[in-house]
Amino acid sequence: MYKRILVPTDGSDVTSKAVDTAIGLARALGAQLETLSVKEPFPYSAMSEIQPIAPQEYFEAQEQIAQRRVQKVVDVCRAAGLECAALTLEAVHPWEAIIEHAKAGACDLIVMASHGRRGMRALLLGSETQRVLVHSTVPVLVVR
Template sequence: MFQHLLMPVDGTPGSEAAFRKALEFAAAIGARLTLLHVIPDFQLHTYQVELLGDTRTRYAREASRAAEDYLGGFASEAVEAGVPCDTVALIHDHPYEAILDTARDKGCDLIAMASHGRRGMVGMLLGSETRKVLTHGSIPVLVYR
């Protein structure tokens, strides 16, 4: 059976609900859990770059600190449930790539993630990170809805 689950969380209620289901699953099968939060890269379009100073560095530092705090709450729940857990926060513009890279780098044998259920034009325009993970990855994916 599965021994190491990767669970991306993004701050949405669906993602947090999926985390709790994945945590129950991991506890039931005796698997460990890696939690991942992908932070969007700093984006700014300006002609006066010299006015920005350390804005990019400050963004990375503050966003990483916020992500660590966010992931820490989930990690505490995992510890209380008796599930070994580590956390990863990455700055990346393409969450699905960060998810697949992290799963590979950490040796995960299952990715458990939420699907936000966007359909129609909204789903087409926004895209689906879950769909991209399913399309581009070779690791099994458990999708929570």
């Protein structure tokens, strides 16, 4: 059924529920697991020559944060007796990077967490999970 499962992580506590679900599915189906963390690009403003942080410092900090996020997932998978490939990508819109990677990496299921926001909070804050659901051609399992 599913051979490659992608579990994007933003480092939130809610993501752990998605990881646990993905581990259970991978075990039951004999599928491979993969995790992904999306880094934000440097918020460069062409209007200003003064930057609060040097670009290289920003890139290094973003990479460290993303590496910690994916390593946390890899460690949980390893403790459960499963291997998990990990990578980090940079993108303006995380949902686009998730979908593009799922297609390019031949993933046939995306398991994502949802914060369960409703009403105005959902409208104002948006949801990467919602955007993946709307735009993905790869099946998406949402865990709450």
